[in-house]
Amino acid sequence: FKPQRPKNFPPGPPPLPILGNLLQLNKDNPLKDLDRLKRTYGDVYSLFIGPRPAVVINGFKAIKEAMVIKAADFAGRPQDMFLNDLSKEQAGVILEDYNHHWKEHRRFGLKMLKTFGLGKSQMEDTIYVEIQHTIDALEKSIGKTLSPDHMFHNVASNVICQIIFGTRYEYDNKLIRIIIETFAELGRVANGPWCVLYDSVPMFRKIMLPIRKAFKTSEACKDVVTCVVAEHKKRRVPGEPRHLIDCYLDELQKTKGEDPSFSEKHLVPYIIDLHFAATDTTSNTLLTGFLYLMTYPHIQEQCQQEIDQVLEGKDRASFGDRINMPYTQAVIHEVLRITKTVPLSVYHYTTKDTELMGYSIPKGTLIIENLASVMNEEGQWKFPHEFNPKNFLNDQGALVQPEAFIPFSAGPRKCLGEGLARMELFLIMVTLLRKFKFIWPEDAGEPDYIPQFGISMTPKPFRMKVELRLTK
């Protein structure tokens, strides 16, 4: 029953029978424990999640060797875990293994972002529609305090909904509600002990009640999305796509069953994947950004000075303006660094027997890419442990992007939505900072910067006070 490390496998703490090293990891937030183990065993070490061996990769050098230099060896995804079983062999793109289906859906996703405006003013227009809704909400709260949670979630959700469905939804819409509830439910289960038990002791799988509930919620979510797709299908004119769903159906017609990767049954999980990947990540980064901007008012003011100067006489910012805003850009980069938005990336899997930093790693090993360890790695940053935009500025005040800046990961599985996320963060932050001053409420006490751990790091709920800067 005691798990054994294969020959020349990375070292790690001795495992217990059945449980492996689970008791050595804090179930609410394992990041500190992973850091502690790194100090003992080095940048590449192994752990047993139950009886399953996993290799944890820390620090920029080791991550680069795995994800970039030996990219194809480390680009798989495990296929026998709770989240895979949820998608019942109809994976979209995030959890799909390194295969033809993944490649085609990734290519298609990138094409969709371009088709619907990335790199053109069309995407800026889409984002601006959402910003206007945020501005309306903020204007109603001038002089009062408000909770920004839903506001940023709404923006990020609606930008991706415009691409997928060609429409925006109010926060209380049935589709959006069920998607949010499903992710919350799955997030709770995925971060908790039930999921670990599910992944490590398959014989218990069928009898675990919380797991069965999560499966039911996920099915209900798929049913709602399926209905929405069916509605869109009724109004579709082949060859005249209005949104991603139309384009997918056109692609299906083009390949006429020759390429089984594209099939209607894959469309629903694909949509859910994209919405999931695009929403909490972007909104949690924005929330963290505004938490820091409120509590570091001198940094907020310096951004505002630069924004006022560059946008003087202009109605609105365009993404191209970022070139003339090195300080604001540095702040946005610093927000992404400090947020560690997706701290352990998405689990990878080795596609063949390989080597890393001199250790042997067999095919089919679970790989945990500790992106958080790079974001405050000593030697990579001027100020690894503080919020300081100088991490991204040289002595002349120009923007520099250290190689270790990999909040979107690196290599072939790198975030598909990086371009969209960067555009959203820039346009939303710049537009809101130009128009409003964000203030940490006097009665809010000391800010708590420690986020809740999850697939995406979520800041603890906070309130913000808003004052108007421009009346236009």
Ligand code: HEM
């Ligand atoms: C601040 C915002 C975001 C951050 C920090 C972020 C970060 C990440 C990270 C770390 C991964 C895992 C990469 C890996 O496995 O090596 C990922 C994957 C992914 N992201 Fe993002 N992401 C963000 C926003 C978005 C947006 C807006 C989209 C919209 C389309 C998106 C779509 C995806 C997809 C589809 C994948 C899976 C890629 C694959 O498996 O090939 N992300 N993201």
